[in-house]
Amino acid sequence: MLKMPSRVELHPLTRSDQDEFCTLVRASSELHRPWMQLPANAEEFQAWMGRFDDGTNRGFLVRVRETGAAAGMININSIIRGRYQGASLGYAAFAPSAGHGYMTEGLTTALHHAFTELRLHRLEANIQPANEASLALVQRLGFSYEGLSPAYLYIDGGWRDHERWAITAPGPWTPDPSLPEV
Numbered sequence: 001m002l003k004m005p006s007r008v009e010l011h012p013l014t015r016s017d018q019d020e021f022c023t024l025v026r027a028s029s030e031l032h033r034p035w036m037q038l039p040a041n042a043e044e045f046q047a048w049m050g051r052f053d054d055g056t057n058r059g060f061l062v063r064v065r066e067t068g069a070a071a072g073m074i075n076i077n078s079i080i081r082g083r084y085q086g087a088s089l090g091y092a093a094f095a096p097s098a099g100h101g102y103m104t105e106g107l108t109t110a111l112h113h114a115f116t117e118l119r120l121h122r123l124e125a126n127i128q129p130a131n132e133a134s135l136a137l138v139q140r141l142g143f144s145y146e147g148l149s150p151a152y153l154y155i156d157g158g159w160r161d162h163e164r165w166a167i168t169a170p171g172p173w174t175p176d177p178s179l180p181e182v
């Protein structure tokens with residue numbers, strides 16, 4: 001894994017981030033299409049925020065420490081406990097700050113948070129084979145390729161094949177109390 005970053009920090013996404021978030025999503029439409037669809041207006045944002053209510057999904061903004069600018073977003077989605085102790089990552093840069101290494105650093109922080117504070121054992125990133133920027137990003141972070149999942153997610157009006165990339169917690173790892181003992 002990469003060394004701990006210094007230029008960015010993660011902030012839990014809140015309903016008060018609505019205007020900033022939607023403005024940045026609208027400014028990023030070319031970067032995000034066709035890989036990612038994020039809420040771009042108040043109505044979509046309010047509906048979308050409901051996914052964070054029960055703790056199954058966690059949402060963060062990646063903020064540049066020096067300026068406070070939101071460089072991107074990261075979700076730790078579909079957290080499953082029991083014998084799985086895993087989750088799935090969603091992420092996108094915002095165009096004004098893309099390509100400066102901020103997402104690499106933000107995701108490094110997100111992995112650290114997931115493995116140490118949330119005590120997850122495994123994180124997945126599911127990526128369409130042609131999404132070169134995202135594939136490069138997870139490889140920089142130390143994810144391993146596990147295989148191709150045909151018609152895995154409904155994106156941009158169709159069921160898209162995705163490559164499954166994953167990383168497990170580095171040792172020593174303290175399990176969450178919800179992990180069965182045997």
Ligand SMILES: CC(C)(COP(=O)(O)OP(=O)(O)OC[C@H]1O[C@@H](n2cnc3c(N)ncnc32)[C@H](O)[C@@H]1OP(=O)(O)O)[C@@H](O)C(=O)NCCC(=O)NCCS
Nearest residue numbers: 032035036091092093098099100101102103104127133134
């Ligand atoms: C995938 C995505 C999040 C990557 O975001 P990004 O802003 O390009 O990510 P980073 O800036 O961290 O890394 C990209 C580049 O920054 C470079 N970089 C530039 N300045 C840097 C610095 N000071 N320190 C470290 N890296 C730096 C990295 O080396 C890398 O360059 P390279 O691709 O030319 O090798 C972005 O392309 C995106 O939002 N795509 C659309 C949404 C999407 O696909 N989401 C994922 C769905 S699976």
